[in-house]
Amino acid sequence: MRAASRPASAREGRSLARTRARRRETARPRWLDVGASPARGRASRASADAGASDTLDAGGTAVKKTSLLVIGATGTLGRQVVRRALDEGYDVRCLVRPRLNPADFLRDWGATTVSADLTKPEMLPPAFVGVHTVIDCSTARPEEDSYAIDWEAKVATIQTAAAMGIARYVFFSIDQCDKHREVPLMNMKYAVEEYLKVSGMDFTVLRLCGFMQPLIAGYAVPVLEEQPLWGTDDDTRTAYLDTQDVAKMTLAAVRRDEAANKVLTLAGPKSYSVREVIALCEKLGGAEAKVQKVPVGLLKFTRAFTRFFQWSSAASDRLAFAEILASGIKFDADMTETYKILGMSEDEVTTLEQYLEEYFSKILKKLKEVGGESRQRDFYL
Amino acid sequence: MPLARCDVRASVVVASTRATARTTRSRVDKAATARRTRPSTTTTTTTTRPTRARASAREDEDGGDDDTSTREDAALTKEMVDAMRARKQRRGRGKTPTPTSLEDVNPVNLGRKSRAAFDNVFKQFTRLTSVQKTTRTADGEGLDEVYGAELLSGSVVGEFETPNAKFTTVMVTGATGRIGRVLIRKLLLRGYTVKALVRKEEDVEKLPTAVRVVVGDVGDKDAIKKAMVGVTKVIYCASANSSITSDLFNVETQGVKNVVSCMQDYYHMLAARREGRSPKSKVMLTAFKHPTAYEAWQVDEMDVGNESDSRWAAAAEMQRVNFDPLYPEDEDKPFEFATFNGFVVARTGKAEASADVEDLQAEVDYATKEGLLFRLKGDGKRYSVVLTQDDGSKFRFSFNTTGGWQVIRMPFHKFVNEGETTYGEDGDDILDLRRISRIGLRFDARKNQRDVSMSDVMSGSNNRFDLTLEYVKAIPKGEEPDVILVSCFGAGLEDGDEKDRILKAKRDGERVLRNSGVGYTIVRPGELVEEAGGAKALIFDQTERINTPISCADVADVCVRAMHDEQARNRSFDVGYEYESEQAEYELITSVKSRAGANYLTPALEVLEKNT
Numbered sequence: 001m002r003a004a005s006r007p008a009s010a011r012e013g014r015s016l017a018r019t020r021a022r023r024r025e026t027a028r029p030r031w032l033d034v035g036a037s038p039a040r041g042r043a044s045r046a047s048a049d050a051g052a053s054d055t056l057d058a059g060g061t062a063v064k065k066t067s068l069l070v071i072g073a074t075g076t077l078g079r080q081v082v083r084r085a086l087d088e089g090y091d092v093r094c095l096v097r098p099r100l101n102p103a104d105f106l107r108d109w110g111a112t113t114v115s116a117d118l119t120k121p122e123m124l125p126p127a128f129v130g131v132h133t134v135i136d137c138s139t140a141r142p143e144e145d146s147y148a149i150d151w152e153a154k155v156a157t158i159q160t161a162a163a164m165g166i167a168r169y170v171f172f173s174i175d176q177c178d179k180h181r182e183v184p185l186m187n188m189k190y191a192v193e194e195y196l197k198v199s200g201m202d203f204t205v206l207r208l209c210g211f212m213q214p215l216i217a218g219y220a221v222p223v224l225e226e227q228p229l230w231g232t233d234d235d236t237r238t239a240y241l242d243t244q245d246v247a248k249m250t251l252a253a254v255r256r257d258e259a260a261n262k263v264l265t266l267a268g269p270k271s272y273s274v275r276e277v278i279a280l281c282e283k284l285g286g287a288e289a290k291v292q293k294v295p296v297g298l299l300k301f302t303r304a305f306t307r308f309f310q311w312s313s314a315a316s317d318r319l320a321f322a323e324i325l326a327s328g329i330k331f332d333a334d335m336t337e338t339y340k341i342l343g344m345s346e347d348e349v350t351t352l353e354q355y356l357e358e359y360f361s362k363i364l365k366k367l368k369e370v371g372g373e374s375r376q377r378d379f380y381l
Numbered sequence: 382m383p384l385a386r387c388d389v390r391a392s393v394v395v396a397s398t399r400a401t402a403r404t405t406r407s408r409v410d411k412a413a414t415a416r417r418t419r420p421s422t423t424t425t426t427t428t429t430r431p432t433r434a435r436a437s438a439r440e441d442e443d444g445g446d447d448d449t450s451t452r453e454d455a456a457l458t459k460e461m462v463d464a465m466r467a468r469k470q471r472r473g474r475g476k477t478p479t480p481t482s483l484e485d486v487n488p489v490n491l492g493r494k495s496r497a498a499f500d501n502v503f504k505q506f507t508r509l510t511s512v513q514k515t516t517r518t519a520d521g522e523g524l525d526e527v528y529g530a531e532l533l534s535g536s537v538v539g540e541f542e543t544p545n546a547k548f549t550t551v552m553v554t555g556a557t558g559r560i561g562r563v564l565i566r567k568l569l570l571r572g573y574t575v576k577a578l579v580r581k582e583e584d585v586e587k588l589p590t591a592v593r594v595v596v597g598d599v600g601d602k603d604a605i606k607k608a609m610v611g612v613t614k615v616i617y618c619a620s621a622n623s624s625i626t627s628d629l630f631n632v633e634t635q636g637v638k639n640v641v642s643c644m645q646d647y648y649h650m651l652a653a654r655r656e657g658r659s660p661k662s663k664v665m666l667t668a669f670k671h672p673t674a675y676e677a678w679q680v681d682e683m684d685v686g687n688e689s690d691s692r693w694a695a696a697a698e699m700q701r702v703n704f705d706p707l708y709p710e711d712e713d714k715p716f717e718f719a720t721f722n723g724f725v726v727a728r729t730g731k732a733e734a735s736a737d738v739e740d741l742q743a744e745v746d747y748a749t750k751e752g753l754l755f756r757l758k759g760d761g762k763r764y765s766v767v768l769t770q771d772d773g774s775k776f777r778f779s780f781n782t783t784g785g786w787q788v789i790r791m792p793f794h795k796f797v798n799e800g801e802t803t804y805g806e807d808g809d810d811i812l813d814l815r816r817i818s819r820i821g822l823r824f825d826a827r828k829n830q831r832d833v834s835m836s837d838v839m840s841g842s843n844n845r846f847d848l849t850l851e852y853v854k855a856i857p858k859g860e861e862p863d864v865i866l867v868s869c870f871g872a873g874l875e876d877g878d879e880k881d882r883i884l885k886a887k888r889d890g891e892r893v894l895r896n897s898g899v900g901y902t903i904v905r906p907g908e909l910v911e912e913a914g915g916a917k918a919l920i921f922d923q924t925e926r927i928n929t930p931i932s933c934a935d936v937a938d939v940c941v942r943a944m945h946d947e948q949a950r951n952r953s954f955d956v957g958y959e960y961e962s963e964q965a966e967y968e969l970i971t972s973v974k975s976r977a978g979a980n981y982l983t984p985a986l987e988v989l990e991k992n993t
Contacts, residue, residue: 065911065912083570107590107591109591110562110569110570255916
């Protein structure tokens with residue numbers, strides 16, 4: 001059974017990481033040996049900081065500090081990171097899925113694209129040549145195999161990055177992933193974090209709480225359209241962040257030495273429950289939402305039910321989050337220390353109220369311009 | 382079928398904002414699957430007209446809804462509610478019973494529909510429990526086209542977009558250079574149309590796909606002319622890649638000249654089409670090669686000292702002031718210049734020649750002008766240009782001559798009142814540009830006493846003067862800079878011959894630009910470093926005191942902001958990082974602490990001097 005091969009617990013994931021790291025140590029030729037063990041890697045970097053910049057041990061040409069590789073650049077967060085990085089003057093290379101016309105918009109902005117399939121590790125190394133920092137924003141799309149992308153591909157990427165002498169690896173994880181390993185995705189994220197720590201590279205792990213952008217499609221638009229909303233009756237609270245702010249923080253983390261080898265949680269100024277978000281949308285949109293409550297119990301039951309069949313195990317994994325919904329989890333963190341590390345301040349960050357206010361004022365203006373009528377949507381029923 | 386037409390229009394409109402178009406396209410492959418299951422029912426567009434057309438086709442009575450509501454941003458919240466209410470009503474009325482047809486009971490269709498319905502429900506269901514919620518899931522695709530990808534994806538916060546960007550085409554020279562590369566990306570991100578002039582064919586590959594590239598050198602006027610079509614702003618960050626004198630001259634000086642003159646030519650051409658004057662070129666007031674110039678320009682009678690004193694009267698008799706064409710030695714050739722020469726009594730003597738503005742070659746509204754421009758050759762002495770208002774009050778701008786040919790730029794705001802200064806009373810000190818009646822040149826012996834040696838005084842040579850004039854032009858006024866030149870003040874260069882040569886070429890280029898009449902901004906960055914921009918505070922100054930480096934990205938950012946900044950027009954400034962020392966041992970000139978968000982350039986430049 002497939003599920004058995006997954007890292008069932010983080011410890012397993014970590015040990016897996018260790019064995020791979022050990023294997024790498026022995027198998028790799030010495031000239032590629034940038035960070036065989038964490039201790040050695042750090043020491044060599046200390047001297048690198050002193051002057052002779054980041055070169056391979058064999059003595060290649062120095063890598064420009066402003067060269068950046070963004071993995072998953074077409075995603076919600078990835079594209080904001082690319083925009084921000086380009087604006088700050090980085091040379092941005094993007095790893096994108098092999099397509100006939102891969103991600104035109106990235107190249108229109110002035111980034112370069114490299115086609116590579118993350119699930120095919122042999123395609124990776126060329127993309128890492130001449131790169132100083134890697135920002136990994138990739139994650140499996142809902143229809144994709146999460147295990148292949150969020151674990152196997154990550155391991156391959158990190159191994160490649162370490163072997164290619166990448167100076168900093170930025171990885172996006174999920175808040176509280178160490179506490180909720182029963183959710184497969186969080187378990188994988190945690191395992192990757194641990195794997196990264198022993199990789200020998202300088203790393204920064206950014207744990208995310210939640211983005212504001214999905215709230216638009218999830219709540220704001222349905223409220224405007226008076227579509228039924230699906231909500232749960234849980235008390236989960238999330239401190240949402242605008243992806244642009246996340247991108248800002250990410251590049252601050254890349255820039256600052258203080259952020260090296262740290263696990264930082266990025267949280268918004270305030271945490272909201274789903275109910276509060278809907279209330280906010282109702283207030284700003286001047287409409288009432290029809291909320292269809294789904295009891296958490298039903299979700300849990302569905303999960304338990306889908307677990308029985310192999311064909312629905314993917315669905316079951318996806319529903320695993322129901323378990324922690326029931327526990328009333330809070331995705332929030334104290335940001336004082338993080339802001340200090342990143343050299344930022346809280347007033348640079350957009351609050352959810354500001355964000356939604358701006359959104360509603362724009363969208364309502366636009367709707368009025370097109371004459372109010374939007375479209376029919378209930379064509380299924 | 383009307384539907385097809387809708388779609389075409391939608392794609393045209395979406396394509397106008399490039400980023401949006403791409404975003405939508407990148408989603409198409411996913412959306413396509415979804416669309417297959419619901420053929421042709423998706424009548425979703427971003428455009429105004431198709432939607433209206435459809436709305437009116439289905440329901441006619443809700444026509445004049447747009448007119449009832451006002452278009453004011455201030456009362457937006459109220460409008461929101463109105464809009465919502467209007468839409469609610471419409472939806473209530475808009476539901477027409479769909480006639481049942483054979484298609485509806487087609488089992489294949491039914492199956493498809495039920496499958497889609499189940500899919501939808503299950504999607505909603507799983508979305509509830511997904512850890513990362515992306516916009517792609519569930520209703521993402523359908524909504525995209527209605528609200529526009531950028532609105533939906535939530536990237537509405539216009540941190541990057543500049544409202545002017547849509548109507549602005551920027552030409553960048555030196556696009557592959559250190560600053561140019563970043564600059565181009567910044568412009569593209571903000572939605573500008575970017576044209577780039579690159580030296581080599583293979584450089585085209587290095588530039589983003591959205592850039593319109595013209596291959597050619599800044600020394601190649603034909604290439605520039607070709608590239609200039611449609612250009613509204615130029616950012617000149619090309620610099621020579623060697624320090625050979627000819628290279629330096631070609632790029633730093635002649636290149637600037639070529640670009641500026643091509644820009645002016647292009648705007649002349651545009652202006653000629655509508656029989657107007659180009660706002661980017663100077664207006665010739667007098668060219669002294671025309672005989673008519675000497676009808677306008679006359680030597681003025683000057684009162685010398687105390688007339689009742691017979692000694693002074695005798696001295697005044699001695700004065701000789703000429704304003705004549707300067708005939709070349711070869712008598713067959715026509716004259717090209719005027720000469721203003723003679724001698725005056727020592728110490729207090731004055732000589733003046735002036736012209737009535739109505740007699741000049743062009744009648745000009747001086748309120749739309751920035752200043753005057755003279756080309757002349759002096760004898761090393763100090764002269765003044767005097768503007769006389771119709772009430773007789775005079776305003777003076779003094780300048781030194783070098784003995785060689787000079788172009789002197791005289792911004793109106795630098796003219797000072799000659800009469801008694803009346804501080805506190807309103808307006809008397811300020812030159813009223815609409816009331817200028819005469820433009821004159823003056824030699825004042827008193828002004829020249831300080832600089833001369835004793836022997837000059839004894840020999841009487843300090844009351845002799847000789848000035849050769851070629852032309853007088855008026856410099857147009859404008860809102861924003863047209864050309865932004867990235868120059869340098871020598872930071873980061875080793876002292877020596879090479880530095881001197883480079884600086885000379887740069888200075889010459891700056892001078893060409895300053896005297897051209899286009900609105901300019903000259904940015905002189907400190908030593909350039911390759912690092913992330915936007916992180917450190919900047920310091921702006923005009924006296925070459927800055928010794929801190931600056932990142933290429935920050936220079937590019939300053940250029941981008943300067944394009945639409947009124948304060949940036951006709952200013953030159955140095956820019957570098959703010960000093961990071963703890964003790965404030967330096968005088969803070971203009972620094973900008975917070976780089977976050979808002980415009981930092983305007984307040985920084987406000988305090989700096991104009992027309993520099």
